[in-house]
Structure formats: C-alpha cells, structure tokens
Amino acid sequence: AQSVAQPEDQVNVAEGNPLTVKCTYSVSGNPYLFWYVQYPNRGLQFLLKYITGDNLVKGSYGFEAEFNKSQTSFHLKKPSALVSDSALYFCAVRDSGYSTLTFGKGTMLLVSP
Amino acid sequence: DAGVIQSPRHEVTEMGQEVTLRCKPISGHNSLFWYRQTMMRGLELLIYFNNNVPIDDSGMPEDRFSAKMPNASFSTLKIQPSEPRDSAVYFCASSLGQITGELFFGEGSRLTVL
Numbered sequence: 001a002q003s004v005a006q007p008e009d010q011v012n013v014a015e016g017n018p019l020t021v022k023c024t025y026s027v028s029g030n031p032y033l034f035w036y037v038q039y040p041n042r043g044l045q046f047l048l049k050y051i052t053g054d055n056l057v058k059g060s061y062g063f064e065a066e067f068n069k070s071q072t073s074f075h076l077k078k079p080s081a082l083v084s085d086s087a088l089y090f091c092a093v094r095d096s097g098y099s100t101l102t103f104g105k106g107t108m109l110l111v112s113p
Numbered sequence: 114d115a116g117v118i119q120s121p122r123h124e125v126t127e128m129g130q131e132v133t134l135r136c137k138p139i140s141g142h143n144s145l146f147w148y149r150q151t152m153m154r155g156l157e158l159l160i161y162f163n164n165n166v167p168i169d170d171s172g173m174p175e176d177r178f179s180a181k182m183p184n185a186s187f188s189t190l191k192i193q194p195s196e197p198r199d200s201a202v203y204f205c206a207s208s209l210g211q212i213t214g215e216l217f218f219g220e221g222s223r224l225t226v227l
Contacts, residue, residue, distance in 0.1 A: 046216070
C-alpha cells in the first residue's frame with residue numbers, strides 16, 4: 001500500500017521569509033513523489049516531482065523539494081515566500097508497483113504581507 | 114494546447130435527480146482519473162481508466178455512481194439518484210500513463226445537491 005501524510009493543516013509565513021511544507025510517505029517499493037498547488041476554485045497544478053537522482057528537485061515558481069529516503073520525507077521549500085504563494089498544497093506518492101497517485105490531505109499556506 | 118476540459122463547472126440539482134459530469138482529456142493522454150474533493154475527506158480517487166478501459170473503480174462510493182469512457186477523448190461520471198452527501202468538487206485528470214508521469218487536472222465541476 002502507499003500513503004502520504006501532511007502533518008500541518010496550515011502553515012503561516014511572512015512574505016520574504018523561507019517556507020517549508022512538510023510531507024512524509026510510505027511505500028513498499030520505490031517512491032515517485034509529486035507536489036501540486038491548488039488556488040481557490042481552480043484545479044490542481046503540478047509543481048515538481050522526484051523520480052530518481054538528485055535529492056533536491058527544482059520546480060515551478062521557485063519551489064524546490066528535498067527527498068530524504070531515510071526519513072521518508074519530501075518537504076516542499078522556497079527561499080523567499082510571496083503573498084501570491086498563498087494556496088493549498090498537496091503532496092502525492094506513487095509506489096513503483098502502482099498506477100495511481102495517492103494524495104495527502106493538503107496544507108494551506110498563508111503568506112502575510 | 115488545451116488542458117483537461119470539464120463541464121459543467123457548476124451544477125445545482127435536487128436530491129434524486131440524475132447528474133452527468135463530462136471530461137475531455139488532453140489529446141494523446143491514455144490515462145484518465147476521476148477524483149472527488151471535499152473538506153472532510155480531501156481528494157479521493159473514484160475511478161481510473163487506461164486506454165479507455167476501467168482499471169480500478171474501488172473508489173466509487175456505491176452503485177449510484179457510474180463512469181464511462183467511450184473513446185479516448187471523452188469520459189462521463191454519472192450519479193443517479195443524487196443525494197446531498199454527493200455535494201463536492203469532482204475533478205478529472207489525465208496523464209500519459211507512465212508511472213513517473215504527472216497528472217494534469219481540469220478545473221473541476223462543483224456539484225451541489227439540495
């Protein structure tokens with residue numbers, strides 16, 4: 001089975017500060033990990049993914065994520081938050097033996113001016 | 114390129130009525146997914162098609178829900194009869210079908226059952 005956990009319902013950060021949105025996963029095979037962002041009344045948009053190779057993955061809008069196999073984590077990061085980054089963020093995992101993505105519950109990111 | 118197209122964007126109906134949600138995946142994508150999003154349960158996978166064939170429908174809540182994909186460019190999700198607890202945002206997503214590939218989501222259909 002595959003599962004993913006986002007331990008924080010909400011993350012608050014001031015504009016210009018670094019942000020981290022946490023994600024941990026559980027798989028039996030090799031993990032393929034994804035981050036998505038959802039703005040109000042919109043569909044989910046793909047940000048970045050980890051498949052193999054470099055543990056630090058860079059994606060859209062200046063976001064990056066760090067894969068840590070020993071901690072089974074894939075935290076989303078950005079060096080300097082923008083107010084426009086405020087949105088709902090989803091982590092997702094696909095085990096190497098599965099065809100479907102399992103999504104976390106989502107973390108609401110609020111960036112204050 | 115057009116993304117995944119869903120219709121209607123909003124649907125308000127009364128309990129007991131039939132609801133049909135429609136999806137046009139991205140051209141060339143051979144996998145299609147229907148998800149449901151609610152505040153209480155988050156994102157739930159309802160059904161997954163590969164090459165127009167349903168592969169996994171274990172997430173379909175009950176017999177009132179059915180989904181079809183008659184061809185590579187069209188899918189429907191039908192609820193009959195609808196109930197207030199079916200109120201949610203329903204998303205369609207498509208992908209190239211590779212295990213490493215990301216999903217591309219439509220804008221969703223917001224269903225309200227009164």
